[in-house]
Amino acid sequence: MNHDAYPDNYIRGILNSVKSIAMVGASPVNVRPSYFAFKYLAQRGYDMIPVNPGHVGKDLLGKPFVASLRDIGRPVDMIDIFRNSSHIMPVVEEALALDPLPKVIWMQLGARDDAAAEKAEAAGIKVVMNRCPKIEYGRLSSEISWMGVNSRTLSSKRPPAPTQGMRLSLNRMSVGGGDTAASDRAAKNKTEQS
Amino acid sequence: MSDRLPGFSTLAVHAGAQPDPTTGARATPIYQTTSFVFNDADHAASLFGLQAFGNIYTRIGNPTNAVLEERVAALEGGTAALAVASGHAAQVVVLQQLLQPGDEFIAARKLYGGSINQFTHAFKSFGWNVVWADPDDIASFERAVTPRTKAIFIESIANPAGSITDIEAISTVARKAGVPLIVDNTLASPYLIRPIDHGADIVVHSLTKFLGGHGNSLGGIIVDAGTFDWSTGGKYPMLSEPRPEYHGIRLQETFGNFAFAIACRVLGLRDLGPALSPFNAFMILTGIETLPLRMQKHCDNAKAVAEFLAGHPAVASVSYAGLASDKYNQLARKYAPKGAGAVFTFSLKGGYDAGVSLVSKLQLFSHLANVGDTRSLVIHPASTTHSQLDDAAKIKSGAGPDVVRLSIGIEDKEDLIADLEQALGA
Numbered sequence: 001m002n003h004d005a006y007p008d009n010y011i012r013g014i015l016n017s018v019k020s021i022a023m024v025g026a027s028p029v030n031v032r033p034s035y036f037a038f039k040y041l042a043q044r045g046y047d048m049i050p051v052n053p054g055h056v057g058k059d060l061l062g063k064p065f066v067a068s069l070r071d072i073g074r075p076v077d078m079i080d081i082f083r084n085s086s087h088i089m090p091v092v093e094e095a096l097a098l099d100p101l102p103k104v105i106w107m108q109l110g111a112r113d114d115a116a117a118e119k120a121e122a123a124g125i126k127v128v129m130n131r132c133p134k135i136e137y138g139r140l141s142s143e144i145s146w147m148g149v150n151s152r153t154l155s156s157k158r159p160p161a162p163t164q165g166m167r168l169s170l171n172r173m174s175v176g177g178g179d180t181a182a183s184d185r186a187a188k189n190k191t192e193q194s
Numbered sequence: 195m196s197d198r199l200p201g202f203s204t205l206a207v208h209a210g211a212q213p214d215p216t217t218g219a220r221a222t223p224i225y226q227t228t229s230f231v232f233n234d235a236d237h238a239a240s241l242f243g244l245q246a247f248g249n250i251y252t253r254i255g256n257p258t259n260a261v262l263e264e265r266v267a268a269l270e271g272g273t274a275a276l277a278v279a280s281g282h283a284a285q286v287v288v289l290q291q292l293l294q295p296g297d298e299f300i301a302a303r304k305l306y307g308g309s310i311n312q313f314t315h316a317f318k319s320f321g322w323n324v325v326w327a328d329p330d331d332i333a334s335f336e337r338a339v340t341p342r343t344k345a346i347f348i349e350s351i352a353n354p355a356g357s358i359t360d361i362e363a364i365s366t367v368a369r370k371a372g373v374p375l376i377v378d379n380t381l382a383s384p385y386l387i388r389p390i391d392h393g394a395d396i397v398v399h400s401l402t403k404f405l406g407g408h409g410n411s412l413g414g415i416i417v418d419a420g421t422f423d424w425s426t427g428g429k430y431p432m433l434s435e436p437r438p439e440y441h442g443i444r445l446q447e448t449f450g451n452f453a454f455a456i457a458c459r460v461l462g463l464r465d466l467g468p469a470l471s472p473f474n475a476f477m478i479l480t481g482i483e484t485l486p487l488r489m490q491k492h493c494d495n496a497k498a499v500a501e502f503l504a505g506h507p508a509v510a511s512v513s514y515a516g517l518a519s520d521k522y523n524q525l526a527r528k529y530a531p532k533g534a535g536a537v538f539t540f541s542l543k544g545g546y547d548a549g550v551s552l553v554s555k556l557q558l559f560s561h562l563a564n565v566g567d568t569r570s571l572v573i574h575p576a577s578t579t580h581s582q583l584d585d586a587a588k589i590k591s592g593a594g595p596d597v598v599r600l601s602i603g604i605e606d607k608e609d610l611i612a613d614l615e616q617a618l619g620a
Binding site: 031040109150157159 | 200204205208209210212213214215216218240243244245246247248249255257259260261263264267268272273274275276277436440441442443447448449450452455456459
């Protein structure tokens with residue numbers, strides 16, 4: 001997988017197939033990006049599990065915190081890692097010790113560890129890096145268009161009326177209109193700087 | 195179908211729009227409402243806290259305006275956009291996110307006269323200091339960079355003479371200085387030039403001109419290219435630092451490559467207030483659907499008119515980058531191969547008096563202060579759009595006393611040439 005630019009169908013396939021998501025680094029502080037994403041994904045119907053050893057004994061939107069992936073005690077489809085790039089590898093190694101293995105390991109916006117990705121992919125796990133599942137869900141369903149964001153999708157079909165908590169349609173034609181030279185350039189700039 | 199990249203004309207018709215989920219309406223409805231009902235208290239809190247996507251109040255966002263925003267973002271190849279009340283409002287909102295009092299920005303000397311005024315006078319009272327540079331001398335931009343420089347501002351096709359700016363060369367200066375390049379793409383429209391493809395980080399437009407295209411609705415827009423890293427060195431605290439307006443959210447961290455557009459919306463538009471009317475957004479959207487057709491006709495007509503004027507005995511000179519002899523022709527071939535736009539100037543051998551006489555004798559061209567209308571327009575910049583500048587500054591910006599500016603419409607070119615011929619001849 002080329003981790004600089006994902007085909008929409010790859011992301012769409014992941015968001016359409018996973019049901020449970022363990023979020024490593026989930027924060028109960030309501031201005032943190034992890035809280036935003038946790039709440040949004042829970043409202044879209046995903047079975048969310050907050051993982052953060054600092055908050056065991058508390059819950060996040062009614063879901064009890066667990067200290068680590070192995071404490072979840074049931075299979076999970078996707079691990080969403082809200083940690084800096086330098087803290088990714090130990091989480092991936094922990095995920096690789098799970099039985100059954102998760103289907104997807106997702107690293108949040110700004111987080112990327114190519115060595116960890118390679119290890120996960122060698123075990124047959126799909127990997128996404130430096131993306132936010134909330135933003136991608138909002139983009140592919142065009143819900144994010146309410147914020148003037150370029151969803152890079154087109155549709156002439158009448159969409160379902162959006163109601164709270166329902167799964168919006170992710171099956172729109174992808175067009176890649178905006179994700180062209182500009183985002184490639186941004187990715188390249190970042191790589192050159194680091 | 196999923197791997198096909200649709201063309202510009204398809205995006206101009208479809209991007210951002212879809213049938214209305216409730217009624218099935220195919221044209222984008224005009225959501226002429228100030229406010230939007232929340233599902234419940236938690237939904238309201240989520241929207242106010244920026245946790246959920248959705249509508250609150252039309253000063254912050256509106257579903258009709260959102261279609262316009264996504265459409266222009268798609269046409270420009272950006273990550274997101276924000277529509278505002280005018281091109282001038284777009285410039286205020288952009289710079290408010292970038293500059294603190296005492297900061298500087300570098301601007302090309304060749305700009306719309308209204309922008310020169312706004313930068314020189316209005317922004318001075320905010321403590322935003324403009325430093326001018328010459329777009330024909332790239333080194334003048336490098337020399338103007340100081341530790342307080344926060345942005346560089348240029349026009350892709352510059353008002354009034356239609357000169358072409360070397361966007362890539364100036365973007366290299368911006369990158370080296372670690373500041374974003376802002377390009378006003380009003381006179382080109384994304385049909386002719388997509389500045390983001392040439393290194394722009396932010397694109398602004400007066401939608402009033404070619405995008406709306408019919409001279410009936412004011413509007414402005416800001417497009418975020420998603421290319422600039424706002425987090426370095428605390429230079430852009432509106433984007434990188436916890437915002438007290440939103441209980442400590444850091445916008446770049448939360449919104450990634452469209453954080454600048456979000457900052458413009460939730461810190462700029464929300465607090466400064468220059469919201470676009472949804473009715474205007476609807477009119478402009480309708481205009482954009484035919485942008486590719488209109489823009490090509492504008493350019494083809496402009497070239498024919500410029501060629502006619504260049505051969506006329508009463509004309510001293512024509513500044514149109516689409517003419518092979520023009521000093522900007524090489525840049526036009528590189529940046530705007532489909533056409534060099536439809537706004538240009540020419541000067542008359544008879545000087546100021548001949549210019550005044552021409553304007554009064556024209557029958558089809560309208561004498562008014564706008565460009566980018568379906569109708570052909572004429573103005574004498576020295577006595578109108580650029581009248582606040584002193585004589586030296588007028589000449590430097592291409593608006594000397596003998597200069598007449600045309601904005602060529604989409605009428606039949608033979609009729610435009612005949613009108614100019616009778617007005618020049620008698």
